[in-house]
Amino acid sequence: MRDRPQSDTRERIITAADRLFREIGYQKTTVADIARTLGMSPANVYRFFSSKKAINEAVTARCTAEIRMRLEAVAASGRPAAERMRALLLTAHQSVLELGVTDAKMQEMIAVAMAESWGVIRAHIEEVDAIITRVLRDGVASGEFVPSDPEVTGPCIRAAMMRFCHPGLLTQCHDIPRPTVEQQADFILSALGHHARS
Amino acid sequence: MRDRPQSDTRERIITAADRLFREIGYQKTTVADIARTLGMSPANVYRFFSSKKAINEAVTARCTAEIRMRLEAVAASGRPAAERMRALLLTAHQSVLELGVTDAKMQEMIAVAMAESWGVIRAHIEEVDAIITRVLRDGVASGEFVPSDPEVTGPCIRAAMMRFCHPGLLTQCHDIPRPTVEQQADFILSALGHHARS
Missing domain, CATH: 1.10.357.10 (Tetracycline Repressor, domain 2)
Structure with missing residues (x-):
């Protein structure tokens, strides 16, 4: 019922990245990995974060x-x-x-x-x-x-x-x-x- | 006039290594580099230190x-x-x-x-x-x-x-x-x- 889908997506990306950084390690995790676990395209992740550094x-x-x-x-x-x-x-x-x-x-x-x-x-x-x-x-x-x-x-x-x-x-x-x-x-x-x- | 040439050599190796680590960096310095600056063979350095780690x-x-x-x-x-x-x-x-x-x-x-x-x-x-x-x-x-x-x-x-x-x-x-x-x-x-x- 929340009407802030954009900020929800942003939060979901952060959560997914956090989990992957912990599981796979920061260096080995790619923006494509993060996108894949969320069932979205890397391009969509880049709409919210300009780089892996920005996600971290x-x-x-x-x-x-x-x-x-x-x-x-x-x-x-x-x-x-x-x-x-x-x-x-x-x-x-x-x-x-x-x-x-x-x-x-x-x-x-x-x-x-x-x-x-x-x-x-x-x-x-x-x-x-x-x-x-x-x-x-x-x-x-x-x-x-x-x-x-x-x-x-x-x-x-x-x-x-x-x-x-x-x-x-x-x-x-x-x-x-x-x-x-x-x-x-x-x-x-x-x-x-x-x-x-x- | 000091009669402890062995320990002097050891100290000279430490001094040379210290200088090279500071100038070139630890990773790039080899035991051969250390030996060369002292005009001795790597084998002689190894008589005193078993490895670069031991020198550090x-x-x-x-x-x-x-x-x-x-x-x-x-x-x-x-x-x-x-x-x-x-x-x-x-x-x-x-x-x-x-x-x-x-x-x-x-x-x-x-x-x-x-x-x-x-x-x-x-x-x-x-x-x-x-x-x-x-x-x-x-x-x-x-x-x-x-x-x-x-x-x-x-x-x-x-x-x-x-x-x-x-x-x-x-x-x-x-x-x-x-x-x-x-x-x-x-x-x-x-x-x-x-x-x-x-």
Whole structure:
């Protein structure tokens, strides 16, 4: 009953591409493969995306938007800021993990996205910083966090979490047992003046 | 006048390989190229290293040892622990940068080392953790840092610095202006209970 067939087709192409990139790998997947699984012509796919790179960019944009949606939900919950911040950091890690980023074929797709569609990743990082910064302000206002410049501290928090949120690092560091993501989240909360009771 | 010609030859091979990997690139450099620049036969190089991979491992081990030497010097200086910790973090960043890691040919060599000689990198990370942890204990003993388990907090500090010390991230994140390395170091000191006076 939806009256947006054009955007539906676009979404179906992204979904099919996402699946093929994961199953066959980015390099081996062609626009013709994507069209075939949808029972359409390559020319029709090209009506929506100018290149395989553009499709990968859309897949990346969808994945990152999905992560932000989960982060937004945590940030908007009614819990105290310190609890929300901790949940935000753990959710960021969990969301990236659940994308299956440690799979070799996903790594290939992500490496291409990082190299060719950095703008999408960069915009995602800025929006994540904005979510973190919002919770940070709430915590300073409520007295849970010590005052600091949120425009500086927000990005510091994001940078301190990279080992748990950057797909390449998640794979590379999997055999380095410490810190755990919970330990890193507590460490970050300490930096905000919210020391865990021991 | 040194009486260790064998180890001298080994060191000369590492130096020549390091230079060629940086100039020509890892893939394009052959063991024969390395031998030629030293005026020796490939067979002689193979007396010291079983493969190009083994040479790259030795180059990586030398680079990482050099970084640790600089970190050890900072850690052993007589300054207060908080000052030493801050200097340690900035030195870690500066040392990696000075290796020229953001150069494309160095990136190639490092990517191979990370993939094929992860053991060397992992051992380096453990030794860096030990240096950080030592300064941490000093700071807790002197009352500069709030008490915490150094075996947990040390790795957290290292993980929080990855964006500034991991060669791949230094390159990938170069256009993300925040945080600066100084901001990240201050953030980490906050986590240790040493809040910068504002």
